[in-house]
Amino acid sequence: MAKRARIRDIAEHLGISTATVSRAISGKGYVREELGEKIRAAAIELNYGLPEDFAGKRVLLVVSHEAMIDFERSQFTMYVLEGLRRRASERGLVIDNHAIRSADELDGLAELARASDLLGILFLTVDDSILKPARSLECPVVLVNTDDPEMRLSSVTPCNRSAAAMAARHLTDLGHERIAFLTKPGRRTIQRRLEGVRDALGSRQDTMIVIEAEDWTVQAAQAAVAEALADDRQFTGIVAAGDILAAGALIALHAAGLRVPEDVSVIGIDGLPQGAYLAPALTTVSIPMQAIGAYSLDMLCNTAQLQGTSRNFPVSRIELACSLTKRNSTGLRASRVVEPV
Amino acid sequence: MAKRARIRDIAEHLGISTATVSRAISGKGYVREELGEKIRAAAIELNYGLPEDFAGKRVLLVVSHEAMIDFERSQFTMYVLEGLRRRASERGLVIDNHAIRSADELDGLAELARASDLLGILFLTVDDSILKPARSLECPVVLVNTDDPEMRLSSVTPCNRSAAAMAARHLTDLGHERIAFLTKPGRRTIQRRLEGVRDALGSRQDTMIVIEAEDWTVQAAQAAVAEALADDRQFTGIVAAGDILAAGALIALHAAGLRVPEDVSVIGIDGLPQGAYLAPALTTVSIPMQAIGAYSLDMLCNTAQLQGTSRNFPVSRIELACSLTKRNSTGLRASRVVEPV
């Protein structure tokens, strides 16, 4: 493990004095703007100024077996992992992977949790059955992309509810009044997205229809939307609970001879990069996936740092904001006039 | 403003060397256990080792006029303030109070926000009308005890939803099946508590009844519960959306000749200290009020620290866990047999 970067390393790297670097980074005192930029860039590149060092400590990353083998469903997970890994390498932490098939397999964890070089355990996108065993672990624990409804474990998640609200509001701002929520019910995460759509629709939510796919796949979503169209259900905009479902919706609409966005607008949630290559390019609400990974490590470190201290780090839940990625699948409600039923 | 405590101050204070203090605090190297304790105690007492210092900077605390003048409604707010003030003094920050009556009065704030000695602005328990002007402020902003549904402003709140779920689950664990949620609809906070009760009740939520008080006062709650009893609405447990409402429920039940907890159990949410002096002492879900105040200052500092830096602090929402304070107003469902309607 390379030593942590010092202010002097940056100075030598750029052939300038440490004082200048100090000024540039702290923002106090005069530094030429251009030089300051260069210094800050180098500081980031060299991983300067990271918090407490836990270098060499291990972090156990528990993922459900299911989340790893099913690539289509797990792309989201992969991006979270990417952010997690990057932050881990910045902090000099070692990530130990540990895939589990079911809650039973957690038994061995209690022992591992006591290892002295273990910083803590991260549970990534696991389901509720592991909450109970996880709560009784003796080391710091953080849930990533799930939360504990009883708030006995800390967690880092996107703000699913406001992400979905943002998606729905985008459509209503474009004049859409009859909105379909395309989903595959299941995890709490998805339930929160439904709540978000309801929040945004407010009093108009009785005009909302819910289209349920059989599975979290493009094919299932396509089938569900095709069926909704065949049943002549009325909507001019679709909020899909995930980009993958949105992709299915695009296909079904195209097959039915409907144009996107002229006839129907479609917006996804997740912000997977391939959305940009769909036809039309998918408007979506992007979740800061790498940031979620990075933050969960930070939270684990904070918890570990205060553990044993008089003031413990309280159990807390942190939700990160999402942002609208406007592409071409949404537009003003216009052509496809919908009659009230 | 006294200078921040240094390791040397602690050493002199105890008449020992700085090296020993260093070892005791970092936990590396040998220090006599007893001496180590003494050193750590002194460190806390002298406020040693607080994060970055913003000593002397001002924090603008905006509270709604309403929240300050109505003592009964604002006790909660006062405790949050207490935690806020304590942390501010630890960090050497100056809190400037600024009461507003309505969103219009925010106009002047834009100017104040640019003052160079201003660290940022905290909005405490304000209502949604101020969100819009607050979002366009140029300085770091954190909402305390409210959140931004659009997630454009960071916030620190209790986890109202899981707090309410915890309250309801406490009753169901005691065998209660017909539960009344006593509330005064209004702020989003309270809506979340309703959702929490629903979460906990799950499939049984159709047996839940909602009792709405006219106002967030003991009297209004008392009247509402009295009316529910007169209407012969069936319940053996009451989850009150706030301790103040719970106090009203206790009075109404007593007046109707019902015993608590033998006939009806009552649980509050908030954890106001006077709950202990009600008859019977109120079981409640305690919200870490001081911690909320302290954390919001921390979040403001984090945001301020990274502002202007290449990596901005992302907009995030932090929710703190609540805990059950078991007193005497809840018990096993027993005496008061309720027939299905």
Next chain:
DNA sequence: CTGAAAGCGCTAACAC
């Protein structure tokens, strides 16, 4: 285990 002293990383003061 503890203290003295050397060393490290950063900032502040000052010169140009």
Next chain:
DNA sequence: GTGTTAGCGCTTTCAG
């Protein structure tokens, strides 16, 4: 603006 240098606060080393 930038480098030199002094100085501060903390940790590490080493002797006892």
